[in-house]
Amino acid sequence: MAKSEGSSSSARSSYKKKVDGPLCYCNKRSTPAKAWTDDNPGRRFWCCGSHGFVDWIDKQEQNECQKQSLLETRGVMDRQREEIRNLKQLLSTASQPATSEDSTALLLEEGDRLAEEKKKLEIALITSVEKEKLLRQFIALSMGGFAVVTVILVITILKK
């Protein structure tokens, strides 16, 4: 039991570097691998590249308690892997150029709208200036007309 408890990742990687596994029946040298089956979660074994299982590295089978906790760990790892994948997907969609193009288009649209509004305001300003001019002309004309009428009236009165 104590032996399989000490199976850390560093122990596993040192296996990979230093230890050559036993030969498979096909005469290929096996490499260390880790089983993640329900029956043997986290149990290390020698693996042939072509034929799979050759022999156990961890000779002793785990007890139920260890299996349970290792299976739980496997579940957590699977969930985390899933989360990381989702996050990566989110990140890639967030940094896609299409999105920035969208926001640029929006900005351009907003700019166009503002330019349009400015134009309308300018037209309104010109119109009001134009109107004022017309009004002044009208007043001048009517004042002039009034003056003419007054002069004519005065002349006719004086003539009498």
Ligand SMILES: [Zn+2]
């Ligand atoms: Zn083989």
